[in-house]
Amino acid sequence: MKDHKTDLSAFGRLSALPRITLMSGPTALSGLPNLSSVYKGEVNLLAKRDDCGELAFGGNKVRQLEFYFGEAKAQNADTILITGAVQSNFVRLAAAAARKLGMDCHIQLEERVAKSDPYYRTSGNVLLDKLLGATLHSYADGEDEAGADENLGVIAEDLKSKGARPYIIPLAPGSAPLGALGYIICAQEILQQQKEQDIEIDEIVVASGSGNTHGGLLFGLRVLGSSIPVKGICVRREAEQQGPRIKDRCQQIADFLEIDNPVADDDVEVDDTFLPPGYGAANDDVMQAILVAARTEALMLDPTYTGKSMAGFMARASEAKQDSTLVFLHTGGTPAIFAYEQAFEQAFNKFA
Numbered sequence: 001m002k003d004h005k006t007d008l009s010a011f012g013r014l015s016a017l018p019r020i021t022l023m024s025g026p027t028a029l030s031g032l033p034n035l036s037s038v039y040k041g042e043v044n045l046l047a048k049r050d051d052c053g054e055l056a057f058g059g060n061k062v063r064q065l066e067f068y069f070g071e072a073k074a075q076n077a078d079t080i081l082i083t084g085a086v087q088s089n090f091v092r093l094a095a096a097a098a099r100k101l102g103m104d105c106h107i108q109l110e111e112r113v114a115k116s117d118p119y120y121r122t123s124g125n126v127l128l129d130k131l132l133g134a135t136l137h138s139y140a141d142g143e144d145e146a147g148a149d150e151n152l153g154v155i156a157e158d159l160k161s162k163g164a165r166p167y168i169i170p171l172a173p174g175s176a177p178l179g180a181l182g183y184i185i186c187a188q189e190i191l192q193q194q195k196e197q198d199i200e201i202d203e204i205v206v207a208s209g210s211g212n213t214h215g216g217l218l219f220g221l222r223v224l225g226s227s228i229p230v231k232g233i234c235v236r237r238e239a240e241q242q243g244p245r246i247k248d249r250c251q252q253i254a255d256f257l258e259i260d261n262p263v264a265d266d267d268v269e270v271d272d273t274f275l276p277p278g279y280g281a282a283n284d285d286v287m288q289a290i291l292v293a294a295r296t297e298a299l300m301l302d303p304t305y306t307g308k309s310m311a312g313f314m315a316r317a318s319e320a321k322q323d324s325t326l327v328f329l330h331t332g333g334t335p336a337i338f339a340y341e342q343a344f345e346q347a348f349n350k351f352a
């Protein structure tokens with residue numbers, strides 16, 4: 001696929017890093033007029049549609065994977081290894097990108113979510129992982145990023161002994177922030193679209209998990225001189241842990257790119273109001289937000305990530321000043337909907 005024209009000169013080493021383009025152009029930044037009218041049309045709501053990608057249902061991990069696959073190809077790897085939750089969108093998209101690039105993919109699924117839903121282990125992303133022909137492994141602990149990475153190393157050694165050339169996509173915070181770089185490019189795209197559409201964005205709301213999306217976006221905006229606030233909606237950890245994590249991530253990006261870190265401490269905004277009961281499970285407010293977004297804008301949101309960020313977005317919309325322009329960054333996750341059928345049935349009964 002062709003690279004879209006971007007000037008990355010403000011980002012230090014970024015343009016010199018290996019990258020494989022997995023998107024053929026910018027994603028849409030489009031209006032949400034029906035949802036805006038829920039707030040009496042007094043706010044202007046838009047969505048940045050990173051859920052719409054040509055690669056296997058798309059999502060925010062596509063941008064992140066461009067740099068991992070760039071490095072993997074530069075190292076002449078032929079097999080990708082990655083770890084994630086059972087319903088991880090990241091591993092599904094890694095498997096998809098691997099196929100597009102003629103590579104094999106080994107996926108390690110961590111037991112991060114205690115789920116009774118019969119579809120959680122078979123449908124949604126798991127079904128797609130299998131459809132893509134990835135080799136699945138399981139890891140018993142869902143909160144041990146370093147241990148999970150280490151175990152991937154064991155699998156990689158085994159593959160090497162069989163003649164494969166493995167490349168590991170690491171998830172622990174200490175590793176190079178390659179994923180976040182994809183959202184630097186997204187920041188540039190959003191500023192370009194803001195100009196083209198002649199709008200002034202007052203805030204961007206985004207799910208904050210590993211922090212690659214949140215951190216990369218915030219970093220990219222600030223480097224480019226934009227002070228648009230980015231509100232991170234916690235989907236994995238409480239604000240008390242997530243805030244420092246995002247700050248660290250921004251510093252890591254700066255160190256990695258060998259440029260100054262333009263992100264001030266109070267640029268990092270995180271909100272964990274919609275996190276309970278925890279990662280991979282949604283409360284009533286979140287399920288209701290999902291239903292409202294579907295029934296006003298036909299947006300497809302999932303209970304783990306985008307349902308929570310939408311609940312946060314709606315909360316911001318209801319408190320925003322008149323004529324504010326708010327952007328919801330839709331990070332994808334669509335296939336996970338099918339893994340949560342029970343949660344959806346319960347929500348239909350409760351809120352129909």
Ligand SMILES: *Cc1c(COP(=O)(O)O)cnc(C)c1O
Nearest residue numbers: 089209210211213305331332333
């Ligand atoms: C992974 C993921 C997120 C969180 O992104 P991070 O970069 O890990 O913070 C948000 N939404 C969806 C759909 C995801 O798959």
